[in-house]
Amino acid sequence: MPHKFNDxxxxxxxxxxxxxxxxxxxxxxxxxxxxxxxxxxxDVVKKWASxxxxxxxxxxxxxxxxxxICLTLRVVFRLPLRQTQGFVxxxxxxxxxxxxxxxxxxxxxxxxxxxxxxxxxxxxxxxTLILDSTGLKVHGGxxxxxxxxxxxxxxxxxxxLHIGLDPETGDVVASKEFRRKSDLLTSVVGVGPKTAAAxxxxxxxxxxxxxxxxxxxxxxxxxxxxSGTLKGHRRISGGRRExxxxxxxxALSALRYDPMMQAFARRLRERGKPAKVAITAxxxxxxxxxxxxxxxxxxxxxxxx
Numbered sequence: 001m002p003h004k005f006n007d008x009x010x011x012x013x014x015x016x017x018x019x020x021x022x023x024x025x026x027x028x029x030x031x032x033x034x035x036x037x038x039x040x041x042x043d044v045v046k047k048w049a050s051x052x053x054x055x056x057x058x059x060x061x062x063x064x065x066x067x068x069i070c071l072t073l074r075v076v077f078r079l080p081l082r083q084t085q086g087f088v089x090x091x092x093x094x095x096x097x098x099x100x101x102x103x104x105x106x107x108x109x110x111x112x113x114x115x116x117x118x119x120x121x122x123x124x125x126x127x128t129l130i131l132d133s134t135g136l137k138v139h140g141g142x143x144x145x146x147x148x149x150x151x152x153x154x155x156x157x158x159x160x161l162h163i164g165l166d167p168e169t170g171d172v173v174a175s176k177e178f179r180r181k182s183d184l185l186t187s188v189v190g191v192g193p194k195t196a197a198a199x200x201x202x203x204x205x206x207x208x209x210x211x212x213x214x215x216x217x218x219x220x221x222x223x224x225x226x227s228g229t230l231k232g233h234r235r236i237s238g239g240r241r242e243x244x245x246x247x248x249x250x251a252l253s254a255l256r257y258d259p260m261m262q263a264f265a266r267r268l269r270e271r272g273k274p275a276k277v278a279i280t281a282x283x284x285x286x287x288x289x290x291x292x293x294x295x296x297x298x299x300x301x302x303x304x305x
Contacts (some may be wrong), residue, residue: 038091043067048099062102067110070102075252081107114257130165149284181207187299188259190254198246199290206287206296214291218243220284236280244283251282261285 002294050060050212074084081104092099102110163178178200185196215221219239254261255275264285265278273281293300 027051040091040095040097045099062106062110064110067102067107067114068116070107071111071114074107075256079130080104084201086112093283111256116257128167130167132163132165133148136249181294184293184297184299187253188286188293189290189300190250190252190286191290192250192253195246198243202240202243208289209291211288211291214287215284217277218247218287220244220247220280220287229254243287247286250286254282254286255279 028291044065047063048066050063053059070084070088073079073087074081077087079087084107085101085104089101092101131213178214180192181200182196185199186193205217209217212221217239219236219241222234222236224234251261255265256274261282265282268278268281269275
C-alpha cells in the first residue's frame with residue numbers, strides 16, 4: 001500500500017503515561033471520601049419538637065423539620081426506615097444531644113403527607129454576588145434541517161441572559177425571568193432548585209416544545225432496535241445527559257412523594273417492567289410536565305395528599 005512507504009518518516013507520538021507521583025496525598029484523598037461528617041445546628045435542636053397546637057386534636061410530638069431531616073438522611077444514605085431511626089439516634093448520641101428520634105412507623109406515616117417548603121434564606125447581610133451576562137444557544141432540529149436540506153435559517157437562535165448568582169447557596173438572586181421560570185418548575189413535585197436550574201441552563205427552549213421533542217432533547221425517547229421480524233430492546237440514548245442526571249434524582253423524589261407517580265410506577269411494575277424502566281418513564285413524565293408548565297405559565301397542581 002502507498003502509505004507504507006512513508007511510514008518511516010511519519011511523526012510518532014509516544015503513548016501517554018499517567019502515574020501517581022504523590023501516593024500519600026492520593027491515598028489520603030481516597031480515605032477522606034469515606035468520611036461521614038454531619039453537623040447539627042442549635043436551631044435544629046430547638047425546632048425538633050412540634051409547636052403546641054391551640055385547637056382540638058392530637059398533639060404532634062415531632063416537627064416537620066425533624067421528619068424532613070430524618071427522611072433526607074434516609075435518601076442520601078439509602079437506608080430503610082428502621083436503619084434510619086438507628087442512624088439518627090447514633091448521630092444524636094455521638095453529638096451529646098438529648099433528642100427523641102421518631103420511630104420508623106412515625107417516619108412512614110408522616111412522610112406521606114409531608115410538605116417540603118423551598119429553603120430560600122432572606123438575609124439583610126451583604127452577600128457575594130457573581131454577575132454574568134451570557135448568550136444561550138437554542139438547539140433543536142432546525143440546524144440539522146438547514147445543513148441537510150438547506151432550509152431557511154431560523155430566527156432568534158440565541159437568547160441573552162443576565163443573572164446574579166450567590167456562590168454560597170447556589171441560588172439565582174438577580175434574574176426576574178429566571179426566577180419566575182424556576183418557581184414554575186419547582187412547583188412540580190420532585191423538582192428542586194438545582195434540577196430547575198439545570199433544565200433552564202441546558203434546555204433553554206423548554207416551554208416551546210411538543211411532548212416528543214421535550215423527551216427526545218434530553219435523551220428520554222426510547223429508540224427501537226428492530227430488524228425484520230426481530231424485535232429488539234428499546235433503549236434511551238443521546239440527548240443532554242446533564243439534564244438527564246438531574247432528572248434521575250428528581251424522579252426518585254417524585255416516586256417517593258407523588259401519589260400519581262407512585263400509581264404510574266405500580267402499573268408499569270404490574271406489567272412486568274423493571275424498576276429502572278419505571279424510573280425512566282417517570283423522568284420522561286417530569287420533563288413533559290415541566291415543558292407544559294412553562295408553556296402555560298401556570299404552576300403545577302399538587303397531587304400530594
